[in-house]
Amino acid sequence: MSSKDRYLKVVELARRRGFFWPSYEIYGGVAGFYDMGPLGTALKRKLESFWREWFVRRHQDMVVEIETPIIGPARVYEASGHVESFTDPIVQCTRCGRLFRADHLVEEALGIKAEGMDPRELNTLIKEHNIRCPVCGGKLGDVRLFNLLFKTTIGPYTSNTGYLRPEAAQGMFLAFKRVHGVMRNKMPLGIAQVGRVARNEISPRQLLLRVREFTIMEMEFFFDPDEDYSSIVEPIASEKIRIRTGEDKRRGLEKPGEYSVGEAVQEKIIMHPWLAYWMYEASRFLEKLGVPLHKQFFDEKLPEERAHYASQTFDQVVWTERWGWVEVSGHAYRGSYDLSRHMKYSGQDLTVFKPYTTPLKRRRLRIRVNKASIGAEFREKTPKILAELASMQPEEAEAALKEKGYIEVAGVRLTDKHVSIVEEEVVETGKRYIPHVVEPSFGAERLLYILLEYAYSEKDGRTVLKIPAFLAPIQVVILPLVSNHEGIVRKALEIKEMLSNMGFTLYYDDSGSIGARYARADEIGVPYAVTIDHRSLEDNTVTIRYRDTWMQERVPVDMLPSRLRSLLAGKEHLS
RNA sequence: GCGGCCGUCGUCUAGCCUGGACUAGGACGCCGGCCUUCCAAGCCGGCGAUCCCGGGUUCAAAUCCCGGCGGCCGCACCA
Numbered sequence: 001m002s003s004k005d006r007y008l009k010v011v012e013l014a015r016r017r018g019f020f021w022p023s024y025e026i027y028g029g030v031a032g033f034y035d036m037g038p039l040g041t042a043l044k045r046k047l048e049s050f051w052r053e054w055f056v057r058r059h060q061d062m063v064v065e066i067e068t069p070i071i072g073p074a075r076v077y078e079a080s081g082h083v084e085s086f087t088d089p090i091v092q093c094t095r096c097g098r099l100f101r102a103d104h105l106v107e108e109a110l111g112i113k114a115e116g117m118d119p120r121e122l123n124t125l126i127k128e129h130n131i132r133c134p135v136c137g138g139k140l141g142d143v144r145l146f147n148l149l150f151k152t153t154i155g156p157y158t159s160n161t162g163y164l165r166p167e168a169a170q171g172m173f174l175a176f177k178r179v180h181g182v183m184r185n186k187m188p189l190g191i192a193q194v195g196r197v198a199r200n201e202i203s204p205r206q207l208l209l210r211v212r213e214f215t216i217m218e219m220e221f222f223f224d225p226d227e228d229y230s231s232i233v234e235p236i237a238s239e240k241i242r243i244r245t246g247e248d249k250r251r252g253l254e255k256p257g258e259y260s261v262g263e264a265v266q267e268k269i270i271m272h273p274w275l276a277y278w279m280y281e282a283s284r285f286l287e288k289l290g291v292p293l294h295k296q297f298f299d300e301k302l303p304e305e306r307a308h309y310a311s312q313t314f315d316q317v318v319w320t321e322r323w324g325w326v327e328v329s330g331h332a333y334r335g336s337y338d339l340s341r342h343m344k345y346s347g348q349d350l351t352v353f354k355p356y357t358t359p360l361k362r363r364r365l366r367i368r369v370n371k372a373s374i375g376a377e378f379r380e381k382t383p384k385i386l387a388e389l390a391s392m393q394p395e396e397a398e399a400a401l402k403e404k405g406y407i408e409v410a411g412v413r414l415t416d417k418h419v420s421i422v423e424e425e426v427v428e429t430g431k432r433y434i435p436h437v438v439e440p441s442f443g444a445e446r447l448l449y450i451l452l453e454y455a456y457s458e459k460d461g462r463t464v465l466k467i468p469a470f471l472a473p474i475q476v477v478i479l480p481l482v483s484n485h486e487g488i489v490r491k492a493l494e495i496k497e498m499l500s501n502m503g504f505t506l507y508y509d510d511s512g513s514i515g516a517r518y519a520r521a522d523e524i525g526v527p528y529a530v531t532i533d534h535r536s537l538e539d540n541t542v543t544i545r546y547r548d549t550w551m552q553e554r555v556p557v558d559m560l561p562s563r564l565r566s567l568l569a570g571k572e573h574l575s
Numbered sequence: 576g577c578g579g580c581c582g583u584c585g586u587c588u589a590g591c592c593u594g595g596a597c598u599a600g601g602a603c604g605c606c607g608g609c610c611u612u613c614c615a616a617g618c619c620g621g622c623g624a625u626c627c628c629g630g631g632u633u634c635a636a637a638u639c640c641c642g643g644c645g646g647c648c649g650c651a652c653c654a
Contacts, residue, residue, distance in 0.1 A: 207646095481612060482612065484611075
């Protein structure tokens with residue numbers, strides 16, 4: 001099967017059977033938007049549920065999920081750095097049409113710092129110095145700003161700018177203080193969210209892989225940067241993980257190296273144990289979706305490739321037949337960047353208090369102030385004197401008093417009549433710190449495509465979509481062996497009713513030959529077919545047929561639901 | 576955004592170069608019926624495309640020209 005065929009077959013199948021298709025079709029379509037059809041929606045829901053199971057429920061002692069709005073006030077995205085970092089001045093060559101960063105061109109041509117200049121300044125410089133297209137020498141057009149944030153207005157006043165979120169992360173940072181409180185100050189703390197985000201991509205491409213609106217599955221994991229977390233990777237220390245380090249990348253290496261998780265942490269290939277831990281979880285998550293470990297690795301981003309908030313980033317990439325290695329998740333060490341910025345912009349204290357196991361006792365010097373004598377003597381100067389005293393180091397004051405017999409504050413001299421230096425014991429019960437954050441972030445639509453590509457297979461010229469049973473959008477199909485036998489049909493309908501009432505996702509199919517119906521079900525990845533035949537009428541048994549092997553087993557009808565449940569959960573296989 | 580290639584029933588496509596006999600053909604699928612004791616069997620009937628959108632040339636446009644939208648690939652961009 002050629003690579004082109006496989007991709008085209010997946011797309012064709014997706015449209016024909018209703019997984020997904022381009023949005024706004026009847027108006028000619030708009031690039032970068034996709035509709036999810038009935039099967040695509042069901043599959044995506046299951047994928048999201050599985051992500052929750054894997055990253056949230058399995059870690060429920062430290063990870064919780066929230067939901068926050070997709071529209072945010074400008075202030076939030078100014079604080080997060082998105083408004084600044086994603087507004088690039090661009091300029092286009094009028095001859096060859098190439099786009100350039102205007103500030104970069106000016107810097108190169110004139111050897112001056114141009115970053116942060118506004119478009120007008122850049123325009124003037126380009127015109128004055130006759131800077132031309134570095135590729136073809138053509139004349140450059142006007143400098144304009146391009147930002148990947150979708151902009152809107154909140155309410156009727158146009159001055160109240162809002163942005164559609166380009167990531168869910170800010171919702172978690174903004175809610176951190178409250179969630180931390182609600183979770184009774186638990187640390188470390190993961191806050192997860194699954195939701196829509198929008199990025200105004202310049203050129204959406206590659207089907208579902210680069211779209212303008214998509215579902216992100218993201219977790220911000222907060223922890224104390226001073227704590228030694230090396231023990232958290234101990235249980236997985238010998239597990240293997242594939243990484244192409246930044247260093248390897250610079251040397252032009254295409255292939256990743258294989259490391260044990262323990263080794264990657266020890267040798268600082270991954271800068272923090274928590275980052276390593278979630279990367280390991282991500283690799284196994286992908287494996288469960290059907291992507292074997294040798295078809296995925298973590299690709300370290302070089303400093304110049306990283307987002308503005310990250311000090312280390314790995315892209316988790318998966319092999320696709322059409323596009324080669326494709327990014328499905330990002331794993332960033334965001335440090336305290338986001339919380340610090342929101343503290344600065346909002347004026348709120350977003351630090352966490354951490355009690356010491358045993359309170360720390362310390363002796364320290366303090367300036368004791370005799371306010372009565374200062375007030376009596378210096379009158380209206382008193383507030384100023386007191387303010388300056390407050391910011392003075394006790395050690396400094398003590399030295400001055402000893403040497404000179406006075407300290408000079410706000411133009412007056414204070415002696416031991418006004419101040420004295422005392423040594424006192426203080427008890428520190430804990431410390432305050434700004435948590436650091438590691439962030440695993442997944443694109444749901446990309447995973448959906450990957451899932452389909454890896455599930456796609458052909459057998460005897462038929463399509464079989466081997467979606468893992470626990471993710472299959474439809475779990476069971478109910479088939480009467482023949483449709484012109486009243487007894488068989490009646491029994492089949494009864495069984496359909498029974499299974500439907502018990503909560504199975506299913507459909508009933510009596511059209512055409514039994515082979516055609518198996519084929520239809522295989523194509524959309526229904527893992528199990530229940531067939532009712534003549535023998536069913538005699539001994540109340542039916543057959544279960546497995547999609548991947550076409551093998552069958554016969555079970556009594558009473559046993560059918562429990563048998564299906566355990567098969568769907570992947571706990572047992574068809575014998 | 577630029578360049579190359581491309582856009583016809585649900586899907587895959589024939590026709591386009593060389594304008595008219597196209598009421599746009601086929602295959603698969605879909606719907607109804609018959610038949611059928613386990614892997615897309617067969618038969619009968621049916622539904623389904625103003626040929627991506629808009630404009631132009633022409634007596635006449637799926638076909639030629641222009642613009643737009645969309646797709647793939649390359650370049651650029653990319654949280």
